Amino acid sequence: MNRPRRAASTKPVGHYAPTSQKRKASATGGGPARKKGKKAAQPQVDGIGLPIPVIQPTPLDPAALALDLNKSYESEILPPTRPKRQTRWQQPASNPIMKLQHTPKGWNDQEPDLDPDDLKAQIARCHERISDNIMTRTFEYRLRELLREQQSRAAMMALEPAGLSWPVVQRLDTLQGTLEWLQKGNDEYKLVANVTKIMAAYRAGQLRWIPGLVTYWSRGAQLCNPRPFRWDEFNIINAQYDGHTGFWVEGLDGPGPGSQRAEWVSTPYPGKYECATFMNICVQIPDSTIVPKGAFNPAVGQASMPNSLVFVDDTGADAMQINKSDMRDLININRDPNGIDPPLPPLIGALPMMMANGAIDHMICRQFEVNMYDTVNQDFLTLFWYPVQVIVYDDTFTKARDRLNGPWPRHRLYSASAPDGSSYTYFGDVHSSLLSVPYVDPAQIPAKLPDLQLQSIPIAKTAGGKAAGGKAAGGKAAGGKAAGGKAAGGKAAGGKAAGGKAAGGKAAGGKAVP
Structure with missing residues (x-):
């Protein structure tokens, strides 16, 4: 009986060797479920129970890769497509909306249509939002932050040659700090030559910052034009240039720290x-x-x-x-x-x-x-x-x-995770709905972070105990913010918004502006 199978993806155009006949191990099928105490995961199957074939990239041909290193992929990276501007809502100045739960349905404070790095557009939008008389304090605070950032950015850009983009200026500032750190360590891994040549290329306009593209460098020499990063390519190029020292991948991470x-x-x-x-x-x-x-x-x-x-x-x-x-x-x-x-x-x-x-x-x-x-x-x-x-x-x-x-x-x-106060996180190679995560009744969900486990303290040591307890509590508050506090705080806030005044009649206030 002929049964339909999932269509194989087409092999991308590029420098690929002929398909290897060696059996490749699946990266997902047959692995054990990754949660303590959970049984091994079954192989992934399609709708009629047949195993789904896992397609892996074919090995690279080093000779073809060497030729392809001269190609620049800059023209093949398209800028991100941004959505249209959201519906604009306005409220009379005599009746502003100051609470989130009173805002019109569909309103939010995000600007997905604007480039986050376009400070001029972001500042102009803040002024518009303030004039709309909806959550003005939010946008007044954001405007102050943007104006400070604009001033700081202008000072940094004044230090570099005119015409450089903000990401390049930011990258140069980051590389300068890295260069000083490497020089203090006597350039243990032979990276100073790479950093100085990369900085010179940016300042001369020979290298641009393009998210998604990298260049490889070895002991001050640029090995390729901008291209997408791939681990198999990295391994080949790194090995060719004895890359346990003196090797650098530029553009892999963001321009800043x-x-x-x-x-x-x-x-x-x-x-x-x-x-x-x-x-x-x-x-x-x-x-x-x-x-x-x-x-x-x-x-x-x-x-x-x-x-x-x-x-x-x-x-x-x-x-x-x-x-x-x-x-x-x-x-x-x-x-x-x-x-x-x-x-x-x-x-x-x-x-x-x-x-x-x-x-x-x-x-x-x-x-x-x-x-x-x-x-x-x-x-x-x-x-x-x-x-x-x-x-x-x-x-x-x-x-x-x-x-x-x-x-x-x-x-x-x-x-x-489960809001049971345990702070456990469950990981698995099967869908999270199949993990054995405890169910917690809403009435049992802790309203606060877990209490400290305190021991009884002898009277003579009360003062010392208080000091130690205070330190622990303070540390816990800081740790909670960093790791678990956001989730706990988000739930509490979300619960109030959903169960509190979100259903209030003032949500209909405000007028959509076409």
């Missing part, structure tokens, strides 16, 4: 803040580094050996973060039979990261590979290890920092 810190079940640890949750992720240096090179001569069949590390579940982190000591351990467990270290993981560059306190830390960024292991089913998520960019904090002379999981778990897995 990234952000850090702003089951498998992600759970709080005893003695830690209630809203700081942790999870285990397996990390390995890329298999591509476990090949004979120089003095390093791995045994036949030797593969990269992973290590399971504990990470803080940080939804505010733009990149995964580990310590240099963690990288050193991974190097040690992957030595060859003669005790020779493998090369360092492929170098991507150096990233400035803005921490929660506003300070900017610079860290080296390298490629690692990650996976998840289910101790109940004793199996990895898949046979495929996922390449990720990881920033490495140098703890050689300082205390190691908490590792941060970054965006990868939520890019790869479904996640869910």
Whole structure:
């Protein structure tokens, strides 16, 4: 019986080798469900129960890639299409709307039709919104912020050659900070030449900032024209140029600093803040580094050996973060039979990261590979290890920092949580509706963050206990804001809006302007 099958995607035009006849492991089918205590996930099937074929990219042809590096993809990146302006509502000055629950149905304070970087348009829209007499305080505050940003931006742009775009000026400012940091560290990984040449190319107009495109650099030389980033291309080019040092990918991250810190079940640890949750992720240096090179001569069949590390579940982190000591351990467990270290993981560059306190830390960024292991089913998520960019904090002379999981778990897995006060987050490779997430009756949902677990304190130590308790409470409040406070606060606010005055008759107030 001929049954319909899902149509295979067409092979994209480009530098691809003929399809390999080697059986490729599926990246999704047959993996175990990724929540503690949950049974293995069944292979994905179509509507009539037949397995859905998983199509993976064919291997790259290095010779064709070398020719394609001269091609620029700038003309193939179209600017984002923005929606039309939303309905404009106006209210008489004699009867302004000052509460969100009284605004007309469909009204909001967003401006999706405007480019967020177009300060002139954003400021003009704020003036219009204030004249509409709806939630004027919101737009008065936003206007003050935009005017401050405009003044700061003008001062920065005055320092660079005329005609440069704001993203380029912002990038130059970021690279200047990175350059100074690299020079203070005696250019340990040979990156100064790359940064200085990239800055010169931006100032000369030879390089532009185009989201979605990158350029590769090695020891001050530009290796390609702007092109989309692909891990398989990166691996080939990085290996050709001995890229564990002196290698740089420009354009992979935003022009400014990234952000850090702003089951498998992600759970709080005893003695830690209630809203700081942790999870285990397996990390390995890329298999591509476990090949004979120089003095390093791995045994036949030797593969990269992973290590399971504990990470803080940080939804505010733009990149995964580990310590240099963690990288050193991974190097040690992957030595060859003669005790020779493998090369360092492929170098991507150096990233400035803005921490929660506003300070900017610079860290080296390298490629690692990650996976998840289910101790109940004793199996990895898949046979495929996922390449990720990881920033490495140098703890050689300082205390190691908490590792941060970054965006990868939520890019790869479904996640869910329950308002039961446990601060658990549930991850799985099946839809979140199939995860065993506890049901909580609305009447049992905690109205506040969990109370501190306090012990009885002897009378003689009351003063000391109060001081310690105060510190813990203060820390908890800060931690709650960063990790769990937003969700809890959002629910509380959402509950008020839905169950409180949202149904009030004043919602009909206001007049739509065509």
